[in-house]
Amino acid sequence: YINLYGEDITQRRKTEKEVAWVARDLRQVIETVNAPIIGVDVKGLLNEWNQKAADITGYSRDEVLGRNLIEDFIGDDYKALLQEVSDKTLKGEETASVEFSLYTKDGQQVTILFNATARRDASGNIIGVFGIGQDISERKRIEQMKSDFVSLTSHELRTPLTSIRGYVDLILDGDAGGISKEQREFLGIVSQNTQRLETLINDVLDIEKIESGRIKMRQEKVNFSEIVEDCVNTFKVMAKSKGLKLEKEIKATQIDVLGDSDRLSQVFSNLLSDAIKYTKEGRVKVTVQVKGKFVSVTVEDTGIGMSQEDLSRIFTGFFRSDNSYVRKTTGTGLGLSIAKATIEKHNGDIRVESKLGVGTKFEVILPLLKEAKKVD
Structure with a gap:
């Protein structure tokens, strides 16, 4: 079978x-x-x-x-x-x-x-x-061209501006002889606008370096409380001239972080300057405290506040609100985008909450020194 x-x-x-x-x-x-x-x-x-x-x-x-x-x-x-x-x-x-x-x-x-x-x-x-x-070769080429153009243009603008400002200051100091009250007023306007243009150039250079990754951040032990306190002291005169209270509450005299003290000072100078600039009356309060493994700094004001639409764009470069009060003040619209990029380079975060007509509150959070070293 x-x-x-x-x-x-x-x-x-x-x-x-x-x-x-x-x-x-x-x-x-x-x-x-x-x-x-x-x-x-x-x-x-x-x-x-x-x-x-x-x-x-x-x-x-x-x-x-x-x-x-x-x-x-x-x-x-x-x-x-x-x-x-x-x-x-x-x-x-x-x-x-x-x-x-x-x-x-x-x-x-x-x-x-x-x-x-x-x-x-x-x-x-x-x-x-x-x-x-x-x-992304073409994109990188265009980015490099933009970077080169910004650097060259900024340098070419800065050189004559430095000369203009220097000679205006000499005239205001009387080195070229006596000047009338009207001449002093006009020269003061020239000097003020020269400073504004210098600030714009510096901001444009900063944002270009950040976007291209060429900005250098020092990594060193810094006392964060001291940085914030120095910034508050710097802006006391500006606040007083507007009749505003500038309050501070620093809950520890020694709070160490890892970072670049100059860049961090720039961040809080921008935040304080804006808070004072956009507050008509009331106060600006700065609070520094430790939250677990992080340090938190809040800058809170009783200013004009922002709409929800403006809040969504607040960290965008060159953004300025259509609010009539904002338009009357000077500014480049770059300060907050630089601040955000700087804090992120420090492995931190920056947050904002605001209500139109009530005020604005910014909070910066950074890892404490020992935690920053782990991240680094």
């Missing part, structure tokens, strides 16, 4: 066919998507290189597969960074966007913004790194 055994594999064949179709469709998407897709195995050897990556670099898929991505194609300034990202991704850690330069076949470099993720097999084991990128 002959026994025959069979198995109906119709469903399995159907499933295999569907998987093949999905794989083909996925390959087609990878090859036609308008973004470079790059993949490496656990040794860092390239095993994925789509058509867009080939178009950007000039290297075909066959020319790169099996070669080491970092050693053969990444700019020297980015090798260590990309190796760190690769190591973390292979451990299953989430990785945010990373920027690096990629060599092209003709020896040039293109800048790629890349999102990496772990590549896994059917059992869930990590077998490599896979990601999709974006060619």
